[in-house]
Amino acid sequence: xxxxxxxxxxxxxxxxxxxxDSPGNVFCLxxxxxxxxILGPRPIQHIPxxxxxxxxxxxxxxxxxxxxxxxxxxxxxxxxxxxxYRQLVVVRTGSVDPLTGEPLKxxxxxxxxxxxxxxxxxxxxxxxxxxxxxxxxxxxxxxxSFFQRQADFVALCDLGPVVRGTLEARLGEQIH
Amino acid sequence: MKTxxxxxIGRQLFAVDKECxxxxxxxxxxxxxxxxxxxxxxxxxxxxxxxxxxxLPALVNGSEFSPTSKRGHYLIVAHEExxxxxxxxxxxxxxxxxxxxxxxLPPAFTGKSRELIPGALINCSDLILLLDLHSLHAAAGExxxxxxxx
Numbered sequence: 001x002x003x004x005x006x007x008x009x010x011x012x013x014x015x016x017x018x019x020x021d022s023p024g025n026v027f028c029l030x031x032x033x034x035x036x037x038i039l040g041p042r043p044i045q046h047i048p049x050x051x052x053x054x055x056x057x058x059x060x061x062x063x064x065x066x067x068x069x070x071x072x073x074x075x076x077x078x079x080x081x082x083x084x085y086r087q088l089v090v091v092r093t094g095s096v097d098p099l100t101g102e103p104l105k106x107x108x109x110x111x112x113x114x115x116x117x118x119x120x121x122x123x124x125x126x127x128x129x130x131x132x133x134x135x136x137x138x139x140x141x142x143x144x145s146f147f148q149r150q151a152d153f154v155a156l157c158d159l160g161p162v163v164r165g166t167l168e169a170r171l172g173e174q175i176h
Numbered sequence: 177m178k179t180x181x182x183x184x185i186g187r188q189l190f191a192v193d194k195e196c197x198x199x200x201x202x203x204x205x206x207x208x209x210x211x212x213x214x215x216x217x218x219x220x221x222x223x224x225x226x227x228x229x230x231x232l233p234a235l236v237n238g239s240e241f242s243p244t245s246k247r248g249h250y251l252i253v254a255h256e257e258x259x260x261x262x263x264x265x266x267x268x269x270x271x272x273x274x275x276x277x278x279x280x281l282p283p284a285f286t287g288k289s290r291e292l293i294p295g296a297l298i299n300c301s302d303l304i305l306l307l308d309l310h311s312l313h314a315a316a317g318e319x320x321x322x323x324x325x326x
Contacts, residue, residue, distance in 0.1 A: 164284070
């Protein structure tokens with residue numbers, strides 16, 4: 001019985017976001033199959049001439065992974081520089097490298113601790129109400145869907161365009 | 177294996193091909209004053225040469241993080257017909273490295289950043305970014321006049 005209950009819940013990860021144009025708390029939701037690992041603070045190697053939302057790279061299991069700041073991506077922060085993050089969340093993006101065909105991972109920087117919650121299928125179906133996303137998220141080019149859950153807001157994001165390096169082109173298409 | 181010149185900027189490590197290195201000079205703006213011409217800054221060198229100054233810390237960290245200290249070292253490198261003076265934190269050092277084992281940047285990095293950093297070497301917990309001098313020169317100033325390398 002307990003096993004059935006355990007199987008019916010899904011572990012989810014709520015990454016706090018800081019959006020300039022949102023009055024409420026906004027979280028980016030990742031499923032348990034997306035999150036590979038949550039790392040503590042570590043040095044991030046900045047790459048010159050990269051967009052402000054790409055904070056640099058870290059070495060992870062013989063690969064270089066891009067570190068993405070969702071806040072900077074949405075808010076369009078214009079200043080770069082060394083920053084420290086509380087946690088770094090390694091996620092599977094579902095995208096593959098167009099050259100090698102390898103699955104692409106990303107590291108999402110979190111300024112505050114990621115919350116982990118076990119949600120039942122019923123809660124996932126009923127507690128999340130479709131909502132209107134703030135314009136910063138709508139125009140980010142990564143928003144899949146946006147929900148309200150009690151007093152909080154939850155965004156589902158697609159990091160594929162970011163890790164494939166096609167986000168700028170996608171945003172350009174949206175503008176024109 | 178290839179001989180590289182390793183330089184440190186802040187806490188980050190960069191490497192250039194040793195064959196391109198002309199020398200290392202002490203940075204003392206009081207003694208050797210950089211010269212501004214056509215909006216670009218040059219470091220006067222012996223024999224009437226001069227090198228376009230490339231403020232790497234500003235390039236790496238954003239211009240607002242340009243160091244206020246006017247001391248440190250310059251790495252003088254030759255690229256095609258030009259000389260560049262790269263600002264760095266210490267004196268730098270020569271290392272041997274297997275550049276064939278360099279990791280490429282993730283596809284997320286495109287355009288100028290990919291041209292400037294063709295790859296990175298792993299040394300324990302350190303990442304060493306390989307610098308492409310052609311792209312660096314373009315970043316420092318496409319219109320820098322040529323100088324003779326003696």
